[in-house]
Amino acid sequence: MSAKPRGVNAVLLVLLLALVLGLFLLLFLSLVTGRVGQRNDSSSLILYCAQDQVFAERALEEFHRRTGLKVRAVFDSEAVKTVGMANRLLAEAKDPVAHVFWGNEELRTRQLAERGVFGTNQIIAGGKGWAAFGARTRRLVVDPNRVGAAERPASLVELTNARWKGKLSLAVPLFGTTSTHFHALRARWGEEAWRRWCSALAENEPFLEPGNSHVVRRVARGEALVGLTDSDDIFVARKEGSRVEGLTLEEDLLVVPNTVALVRPAGPADPARRLVDFLMSPEVVNLLVREGALESANVPQGRWLAPDWTRVLRDLDVTVGEIEGIFRK
């Protein structure tokens, strides 16, 4: 008696057909739901979004409801905030996938613009291919029950005090707004002073978190006494019942706007422009302010750290290398 059934080709054929059918089912589903060829489909847009997914989705739903345009969004992981998305845009520069990029900080947007990712698009006539709107700020966060008023640090330099050794929390300075803040500080303070500060900060054995929300949670749990984070993360934590308080930084205060950019060439009537205009509209900005994703609709008055972007972009790679060397030993 043979071990292998005769006519086994019939069985193999059936199995092969079933496999091919399964793969085509996936493709079919994509077609039915309009998810293939969407790049050139005028009824949908692709958005690369670094904004908090929960808030962004609400805005995009409203846009869809009003215009009928479907927005397919790719959201970034906070662990590699914006850097990952920026790298994706750079990699796709010659043949962009996204129609619109919605950033939540300025550095990477400027970097992408400098590298020509946004082409010759102009958001505003005579302007550039991206625009800033709304504002949030970098803050220190403390638990007022554990850190009295007299003890609270008044500046970033005070974070290097031994008082905060092992009790300080900040996001990894290679990504997101923390990265932008460090770059801006270097341009403002100068290399030497900044390097000394970074080294002292690293010697204070801070908790290096995957994101700013983790900083706030660490402080709320009492494992850290002070943290460096964004105002919107403090807002969310307070909304969820955490007893934390944000401290302003005065001269070291960094204002962080949202940015929006056209990635692919877009004519005046292009649907992508409608999305850009919608995202910059007072309605969306107010929604983001209400939800705490933004602190205000406009840049706040007063003294704050105004980065020298030219210098920041010039020294970008060097700064990244130095940060890695200090904090990732």
Added chain:
Amino acid sequence: MTALWNTAWVAVGAGILAAGFGWAFATSWMRSGRQWRPWLLAIAAVNQALPPFLLANCWLEISSAWRLEWGGETSAQAMLPLTSLVLAGMHWPIPAILLIGGWSRVERPALESNPGMGGWRLLQHIQWPSGRQGLGVAFVVCVVLAAANFSIPTLFQVRVLPELLWVRFNTQLDVGGAWVAGWPLVVLGAMALLWVSRSGVRWPHVEGGADPSLWRRSLGGIGWVCDGLTLLAVGLSIGLPVGMLMISRRTWTELGPASRAGAVSIATSVIVAAVVAGGLLLLALLLVHGTRRAAPWRWLAWFWFLIPGILVSTLWVPVLGKPSIRWLADSALVYALVLMPRYLAIPWSVGLASMERVDATTGDALRTSGGSAVDVWWHSVWPQIRGTNLMGAYVVYLLVLWDVESILLVMPAGMETVAVRVFNLLHYGHAGQVNALCVVLLGIAVLPIVLWKVASMVRWRLLIPGSALLFVAGCDAPASPRRVALESRWFSHVEVIGHRGVGPGQFNKPRSLVCDRNDNLYVADVTGRIQKFDANGRFLLQWQMPQTDLGKPKGMGLDAQGNILVIEPHYMRVNHFDPAGMLVAQWGAKGTNVGRFILPRAIGLNSLGEFFVSEYTVVDRVQRFGPITFGANGDAVELPRFGMAWGEPGEPAGHFNRAEGLGIGPSNHVYVADSCNHRIQVFDREGRFLRMHGQAGSASGAFSYPYDVRVEPDGTQFICEFGNSRISIVDARDQLVEIVGGAGAEPGRFANPWAVALDSRGNLYVADSQNHRVQKLIRRDGVGSVPVARSNKAG
């Protein structure tokens, strides 16, 4: 260097803890009654279905409270043990399953042979030797999986190598750099694969092995300790995280909004997981049928599974970025493209393992009766491999459901999965939504099981009204629950003995049987047991063949002293057991030379005390051996000596094609069931061909795979037809007198019967293999010769 050290510390620690928990769980399994084992299996499945983020979040909260309340150490070094613990909590089912695979092959005599074999001695002499291979493989796999994990250590502030790779790739978009930096993980994966390929994997046996009660007695107090450790492992890895999830109010208040917001993600997850798992199931079946031997590049598939998902995804980024295939990158096919190679190894290996156990004989019978290749596969092969392969597909379903690292960089716009959504929301701090989505993910994870159960219940519920209808209609109920009238000239009734199972009095594919001088019945099935029943069908005792790894016993008879003969075809030997199950003699050796055996199948005893043994595969022949002599103390003093041999493979008279059974008739003639030639051949004791009858077919007088034959003193032959599922009764002139049975499950019908035996009253026992029972055909008074010869011995 720190990252490398942390990775090694965390991975090895996780491997050790997982091995410990797995050992405890496997021990609890072995000592648990069979009714509890599905529950234990469900617990292990739930552990694998739980989101890793759920586990991590739970332990983050607990560790924070520990630090705050008891001033615990806060440094990253102090978090290393906790990270290992959490990773061990994710992976302990792996060593548990492989240990069960080793221990389920420990047979009863191994536990009973030494009265002092208990407690620590059991661990030292039984558990460790039989389990260390599986434990070693599991430890290596757990270490590799733990080393490749980056989300858990990151959450615990432990810097590990996968995190560095992630950061490097995202900051520099350098695929080559990421792979260069990740070389330790790549090498680790390759080394693990080498280890596993040399060690092999022994999958668990659900049936067979020593009874749980024997394990309980042997383990003693250690068993209770292991039960405690099992409870601890389950509590730490399942109870705490699920409990915290369920008692959090926000989980339930956010469930609706989170589900609505993530509706597209939920649909995407279900479809992708189902299509990838289903597609891999089909692909694996394709590969298994196309290349039965383990192909070297199957190990490449395992390598692709063992290396970190981050590295896998970095390779896809430049490929999918090419404009020419951008249409593919924008579609859901990306998931299939990335995930199917990633998880192919699992269903492929599972498929191969399941095919090793397929019994091809039922398929052969189907083909003979005109079935197509598709019929053979659907009705014979698929039912035997279905359960295992579906389980493998379910494992893939769970893994795809949870995958983040492999797809994060290449996910099509607007088509995120729930796992990616959870991953993103986790970092944004939306704890309530994260918990709610974890509940959703748990629901998606158990969805296939729920659908399966519902489908099963629907079929079951349809049977109840049907059965009731039959009862109301007053169909012929048997006079007693197990005795049914039979329409036959030779037999008046049929009694059904046993049903499917592995307990005493139950059978799993019985293949051989014999009656002793007191009309007690002995039955051998594929669990490797010999069960003894009295003449009324009551179970008396059982014993387990000592070795069954290579194969199960098949072929039984009686020697001149009344001992029970049991052939072990794969061990090339004949055993003599006394009626109490004590081994009193054993003979035979492997070889093609005359006097040795290659896969012996049947044995008969003539009136001179000579043994006749049939064999097949490399040789197709019958051999005659002299009598066995026992001393006064019952020991064998002279083993059977070789007498002569005849036959060779082929079709002409005197040739054989699988002489599956034989019987001894009047004048010591040897009747050979030449199964694959579909005939009965008759020889004298010198091997001289006398005559033959039968041809392939299902008509009267034709045979389909005659597997056994018994002959009465008047030359009446009872031929057991495996292929036609019936008994053909042929007189001394080789003329058909009656056909009994046919395919079916009712009493009096058969499903691939394998052997027959006669008792002293002429009652005929049939090993009804695929119905997993024995049927006793009660002889009508005055029919046939009286007294009737004992089974397989000439009168």
